[in-house]
Amino acid sequence: MSTPTQPLAAAFAVVLGLSTLLAAGPAGAAPASPTKVTRAALDPALVAGRGADLGFTEQEAENAVTDGTVVGPGTDAYTLPAEASGRSAVTLKPGQYVQFTLPAATNAITVRYSIPDAPNGGGITAPLDVAVNGHDHHTMTLTSQYAWLYNEYPFSNDPNAGPLNPDWWTTECSCVPDQTTPEPVFPTPFRANHFYDEERLALGRTYRAGDVIRLTAPLGTTAAATTIDLMDSQLVAAPKVDLKAVNVLLFGADPTGRRDSADAIDRAIAFAHLVHLPVYIPPGTFQVSRHIIVDDVTIEGAGNWYTIIKGHQVTLSAPAPDGSVHTGVGFYGKDASAGGSHNVHLSGFAIEGDVRERIDTDQVNGIGGALSDSSIEGLYIQHTKVGIWLDGPMSHLTIADNQIADQIADGINFHTGVTNSAVRNNFVRNTGDDGLAMWSDKTADSNDVFDHNTVQTPVLANGIALYGGTDLTVSDNLVADPIREGSALQIGSRFGAVPFGGTITVADNTTVRAGTFELNWKIGLGAIWIYALEHSIDANIQVTGDDFLDNTYNAIMMVSDFPVKDLYSITNVHFSNIKVDGTGTSVVSARAAGGATFQNVVARNVGAVGVNNCGSFHFTPAGSEFALTDLGGNTGGGTTGPWLASWELPNTITCDDRPAVVPPPAPSVWP
Structure with missing residues (x-):
């Protein structure tokens, strides 16, 4: 068994390594005119003071230099242009590129893209070459494993599937049989949708305004076409270090992601309760494939580019009492029927799930349960069912400064009796249902605020939705x-x-x-x-x-x-x-x-x-x-x-x- 000093030494090594990776000194070519900067594919002057500001800059591929093909603009559902930011994107054949000139100092990028599904579903992976100033090369691994849904609600991953519910009236379709027609004419694949995903990349050093980033679909790619929607660039700060907090490494957490760290994080939380200190999760990738139950605890990471909580979706041996047939990574307050959780503060880490199908009974959300007198700040949540789904009654929760991407269902949902709570300065992109919602199911949400958030490209349903409730405010958002x-x-x-x-x-x-x-x-x-x-x-x-x-x-x-x-x-x-x-x-x-x-x-x-x-x-x-x-x-x-x-x-x-x-x-x- 390791001595306590060994995990701490490992933690500092990871901190120093990733700090160098993201925050090394400037380098690059002579400055050039930047690729047009937009917000929601608009001139930023048109949306001044509206939406979220999380420190990254958006550049649309259709405004960049490319030898590929601009697709769109177009709004027809089930097409690549309709699901793209600004209703346009650039499709690359193998060997083609799209090139962005940076507008400001940058050490990290996010690329929103789409690649084809596997012929029988389940997705593929494909490389994307990233070159800075023509010589600093990186390889992104793109995937369509979390994209490409088909068919009628609640959708299928199988492009060859017949009707999911043969007795249902199938919307948007003239394929429903009448009394004299025994079988519907049901084309396959039927209503392909949810095409895009995003990938983040730390560049290893800081580049300056005018440096050039070229994204190339390499000649050997497995993707017949690679569609680039946009690139976000940013200057990520050095990782946060908290030497006074309870470090999960001391309790056996594995920052390499090879071993499951859920039990170690539980032990760290239990010890933190005894000593009245926060829990610190240092840089690294920590495998967690179940819920971490939180109550009266502060859990902080080094920053969501550094501390990654990543899990597999796990099939349960028998359905849970709430109807779940799977579990997966997530931080959950206690159920409201058990009094809920209080005084929970989560910040500075990423939650990366493994949800590839929509099963509405599954509790496979990034954050769940009931959280009163609490805060959720500075997280990056991707590939869960819903980024943050709260079941009340509960009150006085603040959700701020988070990024939520590539969800199968909603981004954030206040469900049933959530009161006196606020969602501010969050960025939500590519949800499979409402981006932000207040749903007063049986009990009213009241005195809640959605303020200064950005919601882009919800594939299904609305950007921001209010379903019943009392004294609600939706202000200064960009949708x-x-x-x-x-x-x-x-x-x-x-x-x-x-x-x-x-x-x-x-x-x-x-x-x-x-x-x-x-x-x-x-x-x-x-x-x-x-x-x-x-x-x-x-x-x-x-x-x-x-x-x-x-x-x-x-x-x-x-x-x-x-x-x-x-x-x-x-x-x-x-x-x-x-x-x-x-x-x-x-x-x-x-x-x-x-x-x-x-x-x-x-x-x-x-x-x-x-x-x-x-x-x-x-x-x-x-x-x-x-x-x-x-x-x-x-x-x-x-x-x-x-x-x-x-x-x-x-x-x-x-x-x-x-x-x-x-x-x-x-x-x-x-x-």
Whole structure:
């Protein structure tokens, strides 16, 4: 057995080695003009003050130098352009490259990419050559093992699979058999989606602005095509060292990842309770393939580029009481039914899971359970089912400064009675469901805030969604490129959620390239859509100061599903100080009974008549069942005239169920 000094010496060796790896002195070629820097594929001036700032810089491949092929722009679901940031990417054949010129000092990069699936599913791996200034070479190993889902919900990894649920009505498809057709015509592979993944690389030294990074699909690659979406670059700080904390190496944790470290981390936590100190996980890769239960403890890593908690998904011998059939790496508070956990503080490490299929009963999330009076800060979470899924009742949790990428389902979900909690300055990309959600299932979430977060490319559902709840705030967020069956922002009465109450505030957010095509309804959605499916929506909803940019269809939608349109209405909604820059169709689409007020809503580049007011589709002599109230200052429009024309008020029927789409020009700075 090692003496206590030996693990500490190993820890310092790892710290010093990785510190040198990421933070060595500058070198490189003469400065050159940087590849265009963007945020959500936009000029940063258009989103100033909105979204998260985690210290990295985004450069889109379509703006870089390449001998490959630019794909897109395009918004059709189940295509590579639609799932790309900015709706465009670059596809490389073997031997081709895409080249970025750095805008600032950099020692680490993240590449978002897509490579093909294996012919029978399960993914492949392929190399990507990374050269800096033409001579410093690295090799990234790309994988599609966590990508490529098929079929109907909850999806399959098998491109050859038939109907997952033969008795279900299959959405988005004319392949459902009628009573006289015994078998459906079910093409395979059916509805391939969730194409992209990302890989991080420490460059081994610090390069300066003007240095050139070339990504090349080598001639010997196993990938017939390598699609590069973007590259993020950053200057990662030196690792954090805490000599006063309880170091997990002293309890047998293995920083090489060869042996499982779960029991060692448990022992370190138990000792930390006795001595009232935090737990420190130093640089290294620590294998953990089950939940680490946390309560009244602080666990800190050296930084999420240095301390990696990585695990395999493990099949349970029998289903757990909660329905799980697998377990995997995750940090979990105690269940709310057992009182939950309190005073838990997690920071400075990465959680890398091994989830490749969506099984909704599985508890294979990066963070789970109930965590009150707690904080989650500075984590990088990838390849889990949901990055952070909290089951209340619980209160006073802060989630800040995290990156969550490549999830099978949600990024962050406040589920059931989460109160007085905040999600701030988090970056969420490539989720398989809502990026950020508050779901008031049976018990209301209340007094919660989603503030200054960035959500990009949710493949399914919405960027930010509120499902019931009381006194909730969504502010200063940036949401870009939702892909299907959802949009940027939703306020929805659905999924068994309790009704909305109090004041729901949606303030100072920016959405871009939202307003997707709803593949089941066959209509375009709004960048923000308010959806009355299970209850009327009559809480005080204040939508103010938001910018809706480059809307594929509508900017604003109020809708009730057709079977319940005469049961539920939408009222007490107030829009003010809104900018709409570009709509494929209208500014407002009303497909429900009720009404809303509008004040200082300015619009330009509107593709169709400003208001598409169908009400609840009864087309009464008195007009639409949805009333628009003009409180003044509503200006601008498009080729058809002012977006809110006097003749449309208060409830003129202007119903064009599926208006022609006029793609808007790229957004620009408002004069």
